[in-house]
Amino acid sequence: METDKIHRWHDMGGQPAGEIKREEHDFALWEKRVDALQVLTSGKGYFTVDGLRRVLEDMGEEAFETMSYYERWVQSVNQNLLEAGVYTIAELAERMEQVQARGETYGECAGSGE
């Protein structure tokens, strides 16, 4: 039988799938910070959980298969904040460049963020 095309890719209940991989990892600091930015900015009304999910779902199946959970989340939170007018793409690009110029590792580049 052909894959059910009525469902969008993220609606995966009942679809064929492989073995459940039981390994787990503790979340890295940057992942927890992405989570915190989502909790705080959506809590302050800049976007909703539906906005978060819209961007995640529009990223498509390939992103789901190839990127980690918080890699997808950081993009979705960013897209929602851009749409809310919190900062511009130019501001983000400039800051990312500065961040990347600070060093090699996350620890070096995260600077005195605290």
Added chain:
Amino acid sequence: MPHDHHDHSHDTDGLSPSGHPYRPDQDHKLTRWQAMEIAMRELLVEKGIVTAAEITETVEQMDRRSPADGAKVVARAWVDPSFKARLLENGTEAIRELGIEPGVLKLIAVENTARTHNVVVCTLCSCYPRNLLGLPPDWYKQRAYRSRVVKTPRKVLAEFGLELPESTQVRVHDSTADMRYLVVPARPEGTEGLDEAALAELVSRDAMIGVATARHP
């Protein structure tokens, strides 16, 4: 020799205090997505949208939440029938009694018995009762669990080591963005003499998702 490391010695430094591996990118070269997180965070703080203290507090709150919170709720339900009745009636209000803030989401508690076994999933994304269990395990968010547990739950539960008799009905609950489920596992036999704190020790995260039962003492 004092320590028998076998061939794990080279891995030991890569494990967190809880014994799980860190993500491989933790100490590696900065990724584009990490740079994005840093840049977003700095811009948000500079523009006065959030404070650095709020971010720190939110991360710390995340770290404080663990399945021990959910286990406290389950243990109370085991020892206090009137609390259990309130929990099953209105989970959101009941957990406030234990000082757990339910947030904006509705909590629905479902009870496992000899006749009924409940298991929780979020087929559309990864909705999870974080305020009771902390952050979800990786497998809860992966395609294999989300796709299969709604179709062949007995087989999936068996893969988690949980074989249920045919006489037990299996109910799979699919979460939505507006509500969360908590499974109240059955109280194990032979635990009559245990106090609430000792009972809570028997309640694992997986038992509250429904892929395991409570431990026997």
